[in-house]
Amino acid sequence: MNIADLDTPSVVVDLDVLERNVRHMAERAGETGVRLRPHAKTHKIPEVARLQLAAGARGISLAKTGEAEVFAAAGFDDVFLAYPVVGAEKARRLLALSDRVRLAVGTDGVEGASSLGGVFHPAGRRLDVLLKVDCGYHRVGVSPESAVEVARRIADLPGISVRGVFTHAGHAYLATTREEVDAIARQEGEILAATAQVLRGAGLPVEEVSVGSTPTARGAMAVEGVTECRPGNYVYHDASQVSLGTCGIGDCAMTVLATVVSVPATDRAVLDCGSKTLSSDALRPRPSGHGWILGRKSRIDKLTEEHGVVRVEAGESFRVGEKVRILPNHACVVSNLHDRIVVARGDRVEGEWAVAARGKVR
Numbered sequence: 001m002n003i004a005d006l007d008t009p010s011v012v013v014d015l016d017v018l019e020r021n022v023r024h025m026a027e028r029a030g031e032t033g034v035r036l037r038p039h040a041k042t043h044k045i046p047e048v049a050r051l052q053l054a055a056g057a058r059g060i061s062l063a064k065t066g067e068a069e070v071f072a073a074a075g076f077d078d079v080f081l082a083y084p085v086v087g088a089e090k091a092r093r094l095l096a097l098s099d100r101v102r103l104a105v106g107t108d109g110v111e112g113a114s115s116l117g118g119v120f121h122p123a124g125r126r127l128d129v130l131l132k133v134d135c136g137y138h139r140v141g142v143s144p145e146s147a148v149e150v151a152r153r154i155a156d157l158p159g160i161s162v163r164g165v166f167t168h169a170g171h172a173y174l175a176t177t178r179e180e181v182d183a184i185a186r187q188e189g190e191i192l193a194a195t196a197q198v199l200r201g202a203g204l205p206v207e208e209v210s211v212g213s214t215p216t217a218r219g220a221m222a223v224e225g226v227t228e229c230r231p232g233n234y235v236y237h238d239a240s241q242v243s244l245g246t247c248g249i250g251d252c253a254m255t256v257l258a259t260v261v262s263v264p265a266t267d268r269a270v271l272d273c274g275s276k277t278l279s280s281d282a283l284r285p286r287p288s289g290h291g292w293i294l295g296r297k298s299r300i301d302k303l304t305e306e307h308g309v310v311r312v313e314a315g316e317s318f319r320v321g322e323k324v325r326i327l328p329n330h331a332c333v334v335s336n337l338h339d340r341i342v343v344a345r346g347d348r349v350e351g352e353w354a355v356a357a358r359g360k361v362r
């Protein structure tokens, strides 16, 4: 079957591009001696994670307990939840998982860690945690200055072992030049490696020093002292990565196939993909439209739930029934909106994969 024969909207992943992206990131990690622990929240698909492990990744990262349950059931036995997991309810699920999975979770405070230790300790078990350090994103994480004090208190908690430190330079997505991205990447690695040294100096064991995002992976992995990297988006890439200069359009594995369902005016065409297909996530670093229509200058400038409204550029036209391919702004969110993706090589459809952990946000 040819891609053009698919019903729409369909999310299509080109396996040749995906495999190349997986291989390139594994090679970069190999060159620096850093362990790759890809963030599988991007794809939520065990088949993709198996390709990442086969290329040399050591374990996977996830964000949510429900995602970990899906991947554990699919046979994955080394998982880091790179997220501040909190509460006895989730701790009980983690305890059950820890029977068959080498597990660690993120934390950035004593209250959260203690809510997990309070379940592990009475069961005679310990849960590994990595302390989240804020390297400038200002989302979650302790400041580098307060890391020793917080790590000490967490290490004293019953039922908890501190395995290391981690960070995520999400602010790289707002950088408007490649130089700025590179500077953030260096800072990400240097701040975390320096924090790890201070912790070790204070007598705290720090085995793992874990950085990672797709735009900063290469720069942060090059920093001495970094042991692990957790890029996620690189398997697919998207319009935001192209805008940031992380990759070219030819490195983007995921596109959305859509049909023109209406041409109500010469300067307006409507596609059968809205926010429930493409997500409402903005293009980064500068918001502009809702995905790129490949081979066209016209942009999707408005989305409602089921409609993608294209402002048709002078000299271009669309006809009802025509199919187009869209490079989404943010591939990770698109994954979570679809039960299945179509896998293809070039224009040839090879099959479908279930997005097994889609919707697992708890």
Ligand SMILES: Cc1ncc(COP(=O)(O)O)c(C=O)c1O
Pocket (backbone or CB within 6 Å): 039, 042, 082, 083, 167, 168, 212, 213, 214, 215, 230, 231, 232, 233, 234, 332
């Ligand atoms: C904590 C954490 N680690 C790693 C990643 C992976 O980053 P990216 O999607 O840029 O590859 C993310 C992405 O949101 C994250 O939040």
